[in-house]
Amino acid sequence: MFMRAGLTIGEFSQITHLSVKMLRRYHEVGLLEPDRVDESTGYRYYSTAQVPNAQVIHRFRELDMPVREIKAILATPEPEARSALISEHLRRLERQLDTTRAAVTSLRRLLGPASPPLQVELRTSAAQSTAAVQAMVDQEEILRWYDGAMTELDAALADACLSQSGPPGGLYDNALFTHERGSATVYVPVTATAPAIGRVRPFVVPAAELAVTVHHGPHDDIDVTYGALGTYVAEHALAVAGPVRETYLVGPPDTADESAWRTEIGWPVFRTGIRVSG
Incomplete structure (x- = not known):
């Protein structure tokens, strides 16, 4: 046969x-x-x-x-171990997809019709008592770190029965952008001294002079708004050393409509007698 x-x-x-x-x-x-x-x-x-x-x-x-x-x-013979390996790769693919989507959105905005003039306000920001999470973070991990930190903040405030007294925000060291690793702080303003639970600590956001503008929509093209505000600050010789601030006026906890999201960006400046263009 x-x-x-x-x-x-x-x-x-x-x-x-x-x-x-x-x-x-x-x-x-x-x-x-x-x-x-x-x-x-x-x-x-x-x-x-x-x-x-x-x-x-x-x-x-x-x-x-x-x-x-x-x-x-x-x-790997164990199903759970195999699933963990596959899941990690899928998470990496999701991050790559997010990066691609953000790049496409930014390019459409940059190459599309001219945007309306940037609205900038020079503002004195008072010191603010907050509950915060701080860490040295790699730039590529910032979104994942932010999500985890905000979840921890929400849980800590709920455990301590503390009320939020304003929109959450973040401070982002220049090294995050220039060297892809730097200090990051996310915080929630509170009505009393924040608890020390896990990574959460009391933190006073220092007073500062800021050039402020508002980014509309999701963060896919927030770099374009950063670029416009940074250009404004540089052209008016306003910039000083210090972390950039973000204040999340409207975000995912408030609405699922991404077009309604509003993020205030505050660039530390040295106030002069210049007139702010609207």
Whole structure:
């Protein structure tokens, strides 16, 4: 009786939609080895039992998962450990999608019709008692860190039965933008001394002179508003050292309508006798 040697690399390629070139590459790196290699001819032969693994690899590669991570997943027998590895990659993809969306939004705004003149107000901001979370943060982690810090702040204030006396805000060190790592502080104004719970601590936001404008909508293109305000400050020779402030006047806790979100940006300045343009 004739015994079939197995599926040739071409046949296996047709079944799995992995190219012959990729199958050879995956064999070389130990990701998907043939069931058998003929010693005399060097021909690769695959079994039908390998089709599911090949399809899994195909899907992971479509999601740009690195080969080393796919190998780790396939070599992990525990379902929970496999799920954790896959989830981490999916979270990375979500961050990349957020970055792409933000870049597209910024480009549309930059390349679209001219925006109306920037509305800037020079303002003296009084010192403010708050509950805050502070940390040294990498720029690429700032959104995740912010979400976690705000969740912790909300929980701490609820535990202490403290009322919020104004919109939340943040202070962001210049090094976050210039060196991709710097100090970040998110805070919530409170009516009494804030508790010290977990990472939450009492914090007094210092008084400052600020050039202030309001960013409308989600933060996908907030860098454009930053650029416009920074240009204004530079052209009027106003800038001084100090962290930029953001005040979240209207945000996700207030409405799901992103177009209604409002973020006030305050740039530390040295007040002069110049007139503010409206």
